Amino acid sequence: MYQPPLKPLRTKTYLPNVTRSRNKLTASQFKVLESLYHQNSNPPLALRQKLSLQLNLTQRSIQIWFQNRRAKTHRSSEAKTSPSPAAERVLSEYWMTTMSHVRYLHY
Numbered sequence: 001m002y003q004p005p006l007k008p009l010r011t012k013t014y015l016p017n018v019t020r021s022r023n024k025l026t027a028s029q030f031k032v033l034e035s036l037y038h039q040n041s042n043p044p045l046a047l048r049q050k051l052s053l054q055l056n057l058t059q060r061s062i063q064i065w066f067q068n069r070r071a072k073t074h075r076s077s078e079a080k081t082s083p084s085p086a087a088e089r090v091l092s093e094y095w096m097t098t099m100s101h102v103r104y105l106h107y
Helices: 027-039 045-055 059-081 085-100
Strands: none
Touching: 027 045, 027 059, 045 059
């Protein structure tokens, strides 16, 4: 007798056209996601599926969490390497003042 293939049990499903309120992670969910992020900032689909069942979150929300966390890391690394806007303004003014006295460059 034919039996249809079993579908994996989903605790929550992602509906792309439904606007929902923001779900705040619990401390334990956050702890698991953070520890995993430090091991692998881009986990594969199979691991995200396991996490969704374990943490009772949608796969999509886990995917978005990792995406946002990578962006946060990127932003913080940029902030460390680039000067602040005020510092850039001071450097720019200094450069303009210095270059206004130079008329010709000889090589």
